[in-house]
Amino acid sequence: MSEDYKELTIETLSTRLGDINTLKARLGDDPNLWTSNEVGDGNLNLVFIVQGPKGKLIVKQALPYVRVVGESWPLTLKRAFFEHEALVRQAERTNNLVPEVYYFNQKQAILVMQFMQPHVILRHSLKDGIKHKNLAHDMGIFCAQTLFRGSSYSLTAPAFKADLAIFSDNVALCNITEDLVFTDPYYDADSNNINSPALDAVVSDLRKDVELKIAVQILKAKFFTQNETLLHGDLHTGSIMVTQNETSIIDPEFATYGPIGFDVGMLLANFWMAYFAQQGHQTTDDNRDDYRKWILKIVEKIWISFTQEFSNLWQTERNGILFEDKLFKDQGHQNASDEALTQLLTTIWQDAIGFAGAEMIRRTIGLAHIMEIDTIEDIKARANVEKNCIAMGRKLITQSKKFENIDNINQFIVKIEKDSKL
Amino acid sequence: MSEDYKELTIETLSTRLGDINTLKARLGDDPNLWTSNEVGDGNLNLVFIVQGPKGKLIVKQALPYVRVVGESWPLTLKRAFFEHEALVRQAERTNNLVPEVYYFNQKQAILVMQFMQPHVILRHSLKDGIKHKNLAHDMGIFCAQTLFRGSSYSLTAPAFKADLAIFSDNVALCNITEDLVFTDPYYDADSNNINSPALDAVVSDLRKDVELKIAVQILKAKFFTQNETLLHGDLHTGSIMVTQNETSIIDPEFATYGPIGFDVGMLLANFWMAYFAQQGHQTTDDNRDDYRKWILKIVEKIWISFTQEFSNLWQTERNGILFEDKLFKDQGHQNASDEALTQLLTTIWQDAIGFAGAEMIRRTIGLAHIMEIDTIEDIKARANVEKNCIAMGRKLITQSKKFENIDNINQFIVKIEKDSKL
Structure with a gap:
């Protein structure tokens, strides 16, 4: 495996990886008995499920280009390095919420990791109306633990800045976010994927909204410069991969330093879009009303789980250079750090609302859509769902401070959906 | 010069640097004819003026400890590297506003640069009531050009992030700022230098102000994480070194990525402190009223010069990934980028006001004071000036948004001074 980079194939995989002891230990000693399937359905990489007499595992290999587009869109292999670095940190910072890494080869951009079974991608459940038990709790914990423990509230300055320097080099994947989330939907970019002509008027109106476009650029600046x-x-x-009771978070190759609210906002936005998408999947037998309520409840519980765990870590692991005890508690100002926490959570919430809005717009008219919406067969129903996403996204971005809590959001969502049905 | 690091002395300097052609070209070919004086009056480094038959230059060498404290406070030699990197960038980004660099040796932490003559340190002029002609214009230009051209508004993402990674390692000097500016004044730190007992009540009151302390930690977080x-x-x-007409900015070893408002705020704060300090230097022959007005005018002109040049660069050199023309101008929204600029300048101003407040407090009760105040002989007059600085600092930090412009600030300054004289 010291040769130059070469794409794996199902034919070459067991020969090329057959010498690696950690793989043998999990698959069985004789690589001739390993079989592989290429199952990558994402936009970027090769993904193999490899099976041997003793078990299964995942082999993920970055390609030197964007898979979904082809060699005309080159993309650095170093993204595998960042995914590995991020997975290692997430594993340290959370408990069992990411797949275990078994092996990494930077030159070949190969990452070998735990095969999550019988997990499915959450998006499929959200389309099919399937509930998951610990999802909200786990996602709140994951966000709180990774976002707090990777921050300057937790890390020492030297540790934080050494890590910042490492991830600063993940320019190529950040650039995709900068373009696809914060730029392309707001002008006539080739990459956009618009349900035309149904959405043409909505898109045209959106691009005339100068206040919105400025606000999106301020979000972009925040994503780019606020290395929290x-x-x-x-x-x-x-x-996110799920079973009935388990949650596993995958694919952190876009890992970068940025504002806490970014991850939180992206996550919540995807549930809100899935909420609107139910309109396109409901049938006379299955009106999805109960499932709609479940989705909103999930969002509410994620935020509660997040703030509870974040607050817990704030009280117990605030070992960074900010809000030190010597400035507050040691001077008899015990309540001050609670007050500071409240202010911080308010900022995170407001940031999250803004980023959620950007996500809802870009997933509707940008390059990458969400499966729950794209699979709606009735073109009119789909356009209606998409319009709801855009209407909500715009409001979240331009009026993020008006949504003070989940209740405000929920009332707004119900209103949007009601209006759109009239 | 390939040997291990060794401190220069006036005896060894010409032998050790005598082979360097760029130095010979400026001093004369025979190092035996070079003479040196050690003139470092700063807190950290050795500084030599070296004279030869053909001219003079400055040799600056970092010590492996903080000079003003001694070997008990070790400090990385790499700060010379950051100073050099910053000087090179500032020279590229401004026109003649920093000393020219002639030579750099990282291992020896030696930086050889232009001797500014007949320049003096601006602080001396501010104490003695001496005016300088292009000062405000030059400082506004320096801030606008370095802060805009080093930002994500100007640089491409790869260039910006590569630079961010380099300067992330300037942890040690940032740590000094984090401690001395944002932490130590707010608890009973050994490093503090308080005019006691005159200021004891004021300091005690300040440390009871929970709202202030939280706001200062938010500023600290901004300094630490907002890599603008x-x-x-x-x-x-x-x-800042000055002649009657010229300005030269030196000593950027604390260079780091941070919020634009930080440099601007630090700078303005030092003028406001110098304003209050006049009270301690006025005499019956020289009431300093005219000079006081001149100082406030300088601040006003710095802000005007800064915003004019920043706006100019915003219009002509906005080549980064933010507020791109394709989102605004190319869609017929010419005015939108002006609107965005106005919002950005408002944010910079508010940040600057907050950082200025932190600077005024730390320069009064923290480790490093300002000479204009420390040289006030009348202890009561000095305490009065110091109280003014603290009063203003507190207000700037906790109510930064109430000061919308220079006029608000000026009215407030005049009021503080009037009240303190009663």
Whole structure:
């Protein structure tokens, strides 16, 4: 495996990886008995499920280009390095919420990791109306633990800045976010994917909204310059694998330092879009009303789980250079750090609302859509769902401070949906 | 010069640097004819003026400890590297506003540069009531050009992030700022230098102000995490050299990525402190009224010069990934980028006001004071000036949004001074 980079194939995989002891230990000693399937359905990489007599595992290899587009869109192999670095940190910072890494080869951009079974991608459940038990709790914990423990509230300055320097080099994948989330939907970019002509008027109207476009650029600047913590960077419901009781977060190759609210906002937005999408999947037998309520409840519980765990870590692991005890508690101002926490959570919430709005717009008219909406067969129903997403996204971005809590959001969502049905 | 690091002395300097052609070209070919004086009056480094038959130059060498404290406070030699990197960038980004660099040796932490003559440190002029002609214009230009051209508004993402990674390692000097500016004054730190007992009640009151302490920690977080541009990092009036018409900015070893408002705020604060200090230097022959007005005018002109040049660069050099023309101008929204600029300048102003407040407090009760105040002989007059600085600092920090412009500030300053004389 010391040769130059070469794409794996199902034919070459067991020969090329057959010498690696950690793989043998999990698959069985004789690589001739390993079989592989290429199952990558994402936009970027090769993904193999490898099976041997003793078990299964995942082999993920970055390609030197964007898979969904082809060699005309080159993309650095170093993204595998960032995914590995992020997975290692997430594993340290959370408990069992990411797949275990078994092996990494930077030159070949190969990452070998735990095969999550019988997990499915959450997005499929959200389309099919399937509930998951610990999802909200786990996602709140994941966000709180990774975002707090990677931040300057937790890390020492030298540790934080050394890590910042490492992830600063993940320019190529951040650039995708900067373009696809914060730029392309707001002008006539080739990359956009618009349900035309149904959405033409809505898109035209959106691009005339100067206040919105300025606000999006301020969000982009925040994403780019506010290096508050190590983000997952692509925390949508396609990056979450679930069983009835378990949750596993995958694909952190977009990992970068950024504002805490970014991951939180992306995550919540994907549930809100899934909520609107129910309109396109409901049938006379299955009106999805109960499932709609479940989705809103999930969002509410994620936020509660997040703030509870974040507050807990704030009280017990605030070992960074900010809000030190010597300035507050040691001077008899015990309540001051609670007050500071409240202010911080308010900022995170407001940031999250803004980023959620950007996510809802870009997932509707930008390059990458969400499966729950794209699979709506009735074109009119789909356009209606998309319009709801855009209407909500715009409001979240331009009026983020008016949504003070989940209740405000929920009332607004119900109103949007009601209006759109008239 | 390839040997291990060794401190220069006036005896060894010409032998050790005598082979360097760029030095010979400026001093004369025979190092035996070079003479040196050690003139470092700063807190950290050795500084030599070296004279030869053909001219003079400055040799600055970092020590492996903080000079003013001694070997008990070790400090990385790498700060010379950051100073050099910053000077090179500032020279590229401004026109003749920093000393020219002739030679750099990282291992020896030696930086050889232009000897500014007949320049003096601005602080001395501010104490003695001496005016300088292009000062405000030059400082506004320096701030606008370095802060805009080092930012994500100007640089491409790869260039910006590569630079961010380099300066992330300037942890040690940032740590000094984090401690001395944002932490130590707010608890009973050994490093503090308080005019006691005259200021004891004021300091005690300040440390009981929970709202203030939280606001200062939010400023600290902003300094630490908001990596908007490459800062000078120590832009006070002791880092500015002046002649009647010329301005030169020195000592950027604290260079780091941070918020644009940090440099601007530090700079303005030092003028406001110098304003209050006049009270301690006025005599019956020289009431300093005219000079006081001149100082306030300088601040006003710095802000005007800064905003004019920043606006000019915003219109002509906005080549980064933010507020791109394709989102605004190309869609017929010419005015939108002006509107965005106005919002940005408002944010910079508010940040600057907050950082200015932190600077005024730390320069009064923290480790490093300002000479204009420390040289006030009448202890009561000095305490009065110091109280003014603290009163203003507190208000700037907790009510930064109430000061919408220079006029608000000026009215407030005049009121503070009037009240303190009663």
